[in-house]
Amino acid sequence: MKLAEKYWVLADQVVVSGSAFATNLLLARALGIAQYGIFSGLVLVQLLVLSLLQASITGLAPVLLAHIGMGEKRSYTGGLFWFHQAILTLLFVAGILLFLFADTVWALGRNIGMAAVVGACLYFMQDYLRRWLLATQQQPKAFAIDVLTNVLQLLALAVLFFVYHLDLLTALWVVALTYLPSVALGIWWLNPGVPIAKDIRSVALLHARDGKWMLSSALLQWTAGNFYVMAAGWWLGAAALGALRLGQYIFGLLNVLLQAFETYILPKAAHLHQEPAALIRFLRKQFLQLSVLLIPVLILLAVFGKPLLHMAGGDTYTAYSYVMIGLAILYVFILIGYPVRIALRVQLLNKFYFYGYVLATIFSVATAYFMLHFFQLWGALAGMLLAQCMLLGYWLYILYNKTIRV
Numbered sequence: 001m002k003l004a005e006k007y008w009v010l011a012d013q014v015v016v017s018g019s020a021f022a023t024n025l026l027l028a029r030a031l032g033i034a035q036y037g038i039f040s041g042l043v044l045v046q047l048l049v050l051s052l053l054q055a056s057i058t059g060l061a062p063v064l065l066a067h068i069g070m071g072e073k074r075s076y077t078g079g080l081f082w083f084h085q086a087i088l089t090l091l092f093v094a095g096i097l098l099f100l101f102a103d104t105v106w107a108l109g110r111n112i113g114m115a116a117v118v119g120a121c122l123y124f125m126q127d128y129l130r131r132w133l134l135a136t137q138q139q140p141k142a143f144a145i146d147v148l149t150n151v152l153q154l155l156a157l158a159v160l161f162f163v164y165h166l167d168l169l170t171a172l173w174v175v176a177l178t179y180l181p182s183v184a185l186g187i188w189w190l191n192p193g194v195p196i197a198k199d200i201r202s203v204a205l206l207h208a209r210d211g212k213w214m215l216s217s218a219l220l221q222w223t224a225g226n227f228y229v230m231a232a233g234w235w236l237g238a239a240a241l242g243a244l245r246l247g248q249y250i251f252g253l254l255n256v257l258l259q260a261f262e263t264y265i266l267p268k269a270a271h272l273h274q275e276p277a278a279l280i281r282f283l284r285k286q287f288l289q290l291s292v293l294l295i296p297v298l299i300l301l302a303v304f305g306k307p308l309l310h311m312a313g314g315d316t317y318t319a320y321s322y323v324m325i326g327l328a329i330l331y332v333f334i335l336i337g338y339p340v341r342i343a344l345r346v347q348l349l350n351k352f353y354f355y356g357y358v359l360a361t362i363f364s365v366a367t368a369y370f371m372l373h374f375f376q377l378w379g380a381l382a383g384m385l386l387a388q389c390m391l392l393g394y395w396l397y398i399l400y401n402k403t404i405r406v
Contacts, residue, residue, distance in 0.1 A: 009134065012134070013259075019154060028314075030161045032316060037241040039171065044226055053127075057084055058128055058131040082192065082199070083200050095116075098117075099114055112169055115173050119172055119173075122176055126145065126179045130186070141189055145182035145185055149181070156174045228368055228380045229248070231368040232244055242313075242317075244377065250301070250309075250312060251301065254298075258335070262338060266342055279343065287335075306321035337391070344399065349402065352398045353395075363390050
């Protein structure tokens with residue numbers, strides 16, 4: 001019996017999220033809080049670049065494919081692949097030069113910086129291939145390359161940790177090299193052909209035209225969500241960043257449920273966009289059901305935060321157990337925000353969705369130094385909470401004035 005497409009996608013997401021969680025728990029214990037903090041900072045920068053690539057290239061591809069004639073899809077496939085490769089080459093060269101000639105500026109050191117650049121570029125390539133396979137209805141192949149990468153990665157890291165020795169530089173090279181088999185397999189399946197200048201130029205112009213707003217939105221969403229985290233690492237040190245990121249990864253398991261909630265609810269809510277009263281009743285009912293499930297979990301994570309951090313990372317993380325309390329409170333407001341953002345999207349108030357992130361970003365950038373200087377890591381947690389409250393308050397104000405009162 002053929003497995004439905006949605007189950008392949010769900011299985012793929014479980015593999016990616018579950019492996020990321022397991023890998024970070026292993027590295028948090030193996031590297032210690034300071035080196036894990038450096039690793040987390042590198043991952044955050046990597047995720048920023050990835051979000052920009054997804055917004056301007058891979059995120060647009062499924063939409064543009066639907067508007068391209070059958071005769072043009074082959075040239076678009078090859079042109080997009082080689083355009084993406086050109087962007088990756090520029091990123092690779094820029095990253096290597098950055099660490100090669102400016103390594104005194106970065107506390108990381110030249111070797112760690114270069115390993116991070118190689119790993120990031122291979123990760124971007126693997127993510128491109130995975131998303132292209134999903135966009136072209138080849139879900140089993142996307143699932144296969146994700147399983148290949150993540151199984152190899154976890155096995156190699158576990159063997160080094162339990163049998164030999166695992167430090168930050170070794171971990172970065174292991175992560176980088178385990179992308180190679182899946183990248184090779186994905187390129188073989190994609191079969192992009194030789195680069196053709198006309199196709200590459202056509203794709204570049206197409207994505208430049210349609211991707212500029214997506215690019216700015218992705219940058220703002222990343223900044224609104226991660227500026228305080230990056231600032232904590234910069235001003236408070238790698239240990240504080242390591243503790244905060246480990247706490248976020250533990251809570252991150254809830255994100256899978258929240259994303260599934262939004263994916264399931266959004267199309268159903270969209271059918272009620274012309275019936276405000278019915279839409280409000282539907283969103284309130286779904287919110288209450290989700291709250292009954294999540295609020296007890298958040299309470300448990302807050303109450304047992306110290307032993308959870310000890311189990312996940314070891315003794316050095318337990319001094320930061322208050323991070324779990326702060327994140328639990330933050331997730332309550334994130335939970336409250338989900339029906340609000342769905343109502344906003346259903347009513348096609350996308351520009352106000354964007355403006356909300358502009359406000360949250362301005363607030364985060366303007367207040368980060370003060371909050372971290374005077375209140376340390378508590379200030380980071382409070383700043384993230386206040387930014388979320390500002391975002392939620394603005395969206396509610398817009399909905400209230402549009403007579404959609406959630």
